[in-house]
Amino acid sequence: MSTLNKERENISAMFNNIAENYDRLNRILSFGIDRKWRKRVIKHIKSKDAKYVLDLACGTGDLSIEMYKEGISVVGVDIAQKMLDIANIKCNSAIISNKATAITNDKPKFILGSAEEIPFTPLTFDAVTIAFGIRNFQDRNIALKEIHRVLKRGGCISILEFAVPRNIIWKRLYLFYFNTILPLIGSVISKDKEAYKYLPESVKDFPQYDYFIDELNRAGFVNLRYRTLTGGVAVLYTAQKKI
Numbered sequence: 001m002s003t004l005n006k007e008r009e010n011i012s013a014m015f016n017n018i019a020e021n022y023d024r025l026n027r028i029l030s031f032g033i034d035r036k037w038r039k040r041v042i043k044h045i046k047s048k049d050a051k052y053v054l055d056l057a058c059g060t061g062d063l064s065i066e067m068y069k070e071g072i073s074v075v076g077v078d079i080a081q082k083m084l085d086i087a088n089i090k091c092n093s094a095i096i097s098n099k100a101t102a103i104t105n106d107k108p109k110f111i112l113g114s115a116e117e118i119p120f121t122p123l124t125f126d127a128v129t130i131a132f133g134i135r136n137f138q139d140r141n142i143a144l145k146e147i148h149r150v151l152k153r154g155g156c157i158s159i160l161e162f163a164v165p166r167n168i169i170w171k172r173l174y175l176f177y178f179n180t181i182l183p184l185i186g187s188v189i190s191k192d193k194e195a196y197k198y199l200p201e202s203v204k205d206f207p208q209y210d211y212f213i214d215e216l217n218r219a220g221f222v223n224l225r226y227r228t229l230t231g232g233v234a235v236l237y238t239a240q241k242k243i
């Protein structure tokens, strides 16, 4: 049973508070590898030929914008308005700097809303992506039902989340970094001690590998699969709604 306070108000306040420093800290704390991880999501989505994608817990829009640049129509949903504001600013500047490549799909829309109550009608999306968001959800079971509801039949999900590596040596190094160095750098730059203490705790709290696959199975998804990234620091979970 989790002791972390994942009430919506608490989580959105935390992300609103770190929004301004979020991208910079992501690049520093992951040594820039987070971008490569998100590319794996896009590769999966493109392999399924998804045209209309919901990027749930989109945050500052990194994944949404990259999908948009690949010609995919995207809607980003998140509970933290300040994260969405940054997503909009970044998206507008991406459009200006990409004018020459003439992107033809619609500009992503960024909407305030929660995974537990997705503001869309059933059978809307070809795919749902979530990058580093699902471990923060207040009620994962309700959210998975909601995702299942808004997906078209045969639609896919691509969920990227941190994990604790299973290799003993890698795990020790990772836990040292995650429990000591990361909260220190995070709190100095963001001035929010709690948010970067919450990060490693929320990762350890999240059901990993086969445990999460079981949850997806119970939520009615099929073709369940996971791939470890960077020695298991992150995991890409993929699945499909039955046709």
Ligand SMILES: C[S@@+](CC[C@H](N)C(=O)[O-])C[C@H]1O[C@@H](n2cnc3c(N)ncnc32)[C@H](O)[C@@H]1O
Pocket: 011, 012, 015, 056, 057, 058, 059, 060, 061, 062, 063, 077, 078, 079, 080, 083, 113, 114, 115, 116, 130, 131, 132, 133, 136, 137, 138
């Ligand atoms: C670590 S950030 C990830 C942001 C972005 N996907 C990325 O790859 O950088 C987690 C995001 O999940 C959002 N979030 C947390 N709980 C949520 C919920 N129940 N519904 C929608 N978004 C949620 C937070 O507001 C935050 O923006």
